[in-house]
Amino acid sequence: MANPTSNTHESVQSPPDGLSRRSFLRSSAVLASGLAALAASLAPLRHLNDFPTVEQFLQKYYKELTPEEMKKVLRRIEDEVEREYGLRPHLRDLKPMNGVEFVYALNLTRCIGCRKCVHACVAENNQSRNPEIQYIRVLRLPHGSLDMEKAEHNYNPEMVPEKGYFYMPVQCQQCKNPPCVKVCPVHATWQEADGITVIDYNWCIGCRYCAAACPYWARHFNFTKPSIPKERLNLDMAYLGNRPRRQGVMEKCHFCVQRTRVGRYPACVEVCPVGARKFGNILDPESEVSYILCTKRVFVQLKEELGTSPRFFYYFDV
């Protein structure tokens, strides 16, 4: 290419075949601005520090993992948690038990709205403390209606229960006909044989379709990297349950699979000071939930008109 800048007199005439000073400046300006715009658009990448490792990236779909592969994955995740928190967790992959279908029953007569279940759940399931992710929302409703428009989350009186109100905790309803599962484009969430809808956090792509589909506001998204203080980390973990999540994945109540699939009660049931929360196997006629569904005034599957058919029942005493 000729050097057009050597002769300024000629460049004014702008020879048609060469590159004039002006057109050089113009194209370099365009190039510079293009590069600057490119750099600007790539700048957010600098904040990316949580790149998936090769093993994470190449991990197979949960249902396709052989037991040996699953073992390797569990060890790898244990290593990851240990590297991050300095504590070695006990991570298992728990499968649904035979002849078990979980059902939850919540006594609206008893609930006093103390929110202990909310925080027991956060502690058990390693939810992010900042920003907060909470699976259970306790709604305060005025007596005499079930109008969700009148529900209030932020009640903060000196003492509960307050006169004239009742409290209605809402969490994942573990629907028999779950809309969240239908919309998931990658099958990262599915319903298991015991009725629990679970999420594979390593398969979730973070599209948040499920959160939009859920009529109960039960799904929560990790918009940032979850922050869990080391001293509050629950080391008893399950793959489909409470292992620490990454940024950009969905999470929700899973009936504490790390507890319930080894026969224990969920954390919210154990902490409820008034015994309003009942949990058990509906296929067992001797279970509390069977007794409640047979003998109590079980009034609602929340938003039952949507046809989601929740496994979470609200009932009254007497």
Place this chain on the structure above:
Amino acid sequence: MTKDNRTGTVLLVLAVVFSALGLKFVSGFGTRLPATRIISLVDTQFLDTATFRKSYAELIREKADLSDFDCYACHEKGKPPVLKFDAQQTLIVPKEHEDVVMKHGTHNRNNNCFNCHDEQNLELLQARDGRQIKLAESPLLCGSCHGPTYRDWEAGAHGRTGGYWDRTAGPMKRQICVDCHNPHSPKIPPRKPAPGPHLLHPVASVAAEASH
């Protein structure tokens, strides 16, 4: 000014602006990071799974000091204590038992110690049919009046449960009536609620906006 010239100037200005912007983004100068607010950790008292109070049975299990339940340290055996009532027929709780608040039932119908305690042996309870019941087995006495609640409790539907739902995997942790209810004043008093969702919580902020 020629048209060519003007285009060149505009392009140059754009180039300078874009370069400056690019420099700013790359260097991170003046970038405001997403607001981080300190959310204090919840008080561990709200994570406690202990019951509201401790029953006699629980105290026995814990091998705690049971001298409070030794009636005949003060009372005389075989000599039923005499109850005193005021002008409104309300029981006068003696000074030695001032921690007892008589608030069981409405309309003051339960203002007699011997509705539940055995007059002849103060260390026992007595049901309405005359059965003597040990203190540690008090649910039988409660059930003699509160039938439906007792039935619910037996089925596991009234009161707290813990431990294992699967009876083959481990024991279910049951509570008895007096683990939560004070027998002299069974209504459980109101309590302080645990902190609500933080305002940065998406649910809470939407609710706060809606209320404006």
